[in-house]
Amino acid sequence: MAGRRFRSWLSVRSVAGQVFVLQLVIVLLLGAAATTALVLQVRHDATDEARGRSVAVAEAFANSPGIVQALHSPNPTKALQPRAEAARKKSGLDFVVVVTPQGIRLTHPKPDRIGKHFIGNIGPPLRGHTITESRPGTLGPAMQAVAPIFNGHHKVVGLVGAGITIQKVSGLANRQLPLLVGAVSASLVLATGGTALVSRRLRRQTRGLDPVEMTRMYEHHDAVLHSVREGVLIVGGDGRLVLANDEASRLLDLPPRPEGRLVDDLDLEPHVADVLASGRDVTDEVLVAGDRLLAINNRLTDRDGGPPGSVATLRDSTELRALSGRADVAQKRLKLLYDASVEIGTTLDVARTAQELAQVAVDRFADFVTVDLAEPVARGDEPLAVGGVEMRREAVHGIRPGQGHPFYPVGRVFSFVPTSPQAFGLSGGEPVVEDDLTEATGWQAQDPEQTAKVIEYGVRSLVTVPLRARGCCWAWSVSGG
Structure with a gap:
């Protein structure tokens, strides 16, 4: 039973199973790569350590007291062999060899190798330079250092070769492999266990759905959210916004990326935020949000074991208000x-008609209205040609009756200059703003x-409208506010 459940939540069809397999492969690859890298590093470090030890022993032996005198003694081998072997054993190297300038x-x-040619490069040491090299020797492939022996006049009178075989260097590295492999294996076991726990948690969070099912669910969910007109x-239960579709962002003028x-x-708006944050049930409650009327419904999400929080739907009822406004x-x-x-x-009185026109227009169309009639019309005659005709102020009415105004008084006779908007409108027969x-x-x-x-009084705009009768302009109405 337990094995069946284990295989179930590790099924490669589910997201958790795929994640587990992927992470396990990655852990194994990383473990193999780490092991390889560490082995190479250990071998490199062992080689560097062998090289450094060989150089140190060769130079120390070449500069040891009595070495020059031993070289010039009647039997150099008898004097140097014990010292060389003692240095070799004490340093842990495989050989310490003293060589003449002739090699x-x-x-x-191995005493039987004494008197034979040294295997190695002696050119640079004869010129006074210590070198290291890796090459086959009488004891097998070895890492060796060759150092010059100087006399009192700083002349090379001999060489010292010291080194360790490659087999011994590999042995030094191989002795560390069990600890290294053990550490990597323990890391792999811990990583695999952690991966299994993460995969199990992921399976609970994804409810065991495979990628196709999750993709289909997301696409349907996304399509519904973006297509509904609400x-x-x-x-969430902590008062943070978890999700808002496009229509909600538009209706509430939400900032970009409001989630979280x-x-x-x-x-x-305070009343809208209060409904969303309170978590209380609301049904078709109409609230004002900016210039919109929104019908809001709000329901809790944790009634049937769901996560804490609430879901709200918004419906724009502004169109109804717009229709009623029109x-x-x-x-x-x-x-x-x-x-x-x-x-x-x-009445048939022209002046009285002008006053009635100004009174009707004020407060419904403008703050101040003046009516100017062509002088012949004011006298009861037919209007003359438009250009240069004199006008008479027949009516002035405003929103502040009895408090005075900055316009020409009633009865004032004047002419419009050609650049004035009244002159343009009068000559063209069209309103001017x-x-x-x-x-x-x-x-x-x-x-x-x-x-x-007029400007100082607070009047900021002007609309001039010509009054027409029998096909010609005979009066002028000016409204400002």
Whole structure:
């Protein structure tokens, strides 16, 4: 039973099984690589240690007291052989050989090799340089050092060769292999155990799904989140945002990558943040978020053993408000037309009609309205040609009745300069708009002193509309605010 469960959670179809196999292979490869590297390093270190010991023994023996005198004695071998063997045994090397400048051995661990030519490069040592080399010798392949022996005049009078066989160097390295292999094996066992534990935990977290099933689940999950017209948010038990789909980000104006941040740190409307962070159940509660009306539903996720937190859905109900807003605008326009039809033109008096027009337009269309009539029309005659005609101010009305105003008073007669917006509109028969009177130089040219008072009074924009009757312009209405 236990074996069946073990094979089940190590199944290579599941993500946990694949991760376990992959990690096990990686651990084995790393273990093999580490073992190889350590073996090579141990061999390299052993070779370096043998080389250094050979150099030290060769130079120490070459500079030892009495070595020069022994070389010049009647029987150098008798004097040097015991000393060389004692140095070899004490240093742990395989040979310490004294050589004449002609390359003839004076000492050797095997006495029958004395008197024969030394195997090695003696050129550099004869020139006063110590060298190391690896080459076959009488005892087998060896790592050896050759050092010169100097007399009192710093002349080379002999050589000392000291070294250790490659077989012995390998033996030094091989003695460390059991400890090395044991350490690597222990590391592999621990790594394999840790990998098994991680894979088991991963299997629990992925619920034993294989990659295809997880991919299919993610694709369906992602498609649903991005296709629904409702915003979806998931908030964890710690008050942090776990997920927000595109529609939720749009409706709440969430910052980029909001996941993982506290709901209170997302700059949401206080009442919206309170609903999301509280975790209480909410059904179709309408809240204001910026310029939108959102219907919010919120449900807890841990009722049936799920993770702690809540899921909220958002539905934009702004369109309904927009429809009602357009209905309100249409209703206001109809009321304005009705009021205009009732309040304007109650008499045949032109001046009275101009005053009624200004009163209807104020506060519904502009803050201040002035009506100027062509002088002939004010007298009851037909209007003359447009260019240069004099105008009479027939009406001035504003949002501050009785408090004065900065415009020409009623009854003032004047003419529009050609650069003014009134002159442009009057000649073209079309309305003219000035968004910023502080930059409207053509309008200011009409009367610099008077226009400065208008700007100082707080009037910032201007709309001039020609009044037409029987196909010609006979009056001018100016509204500002």
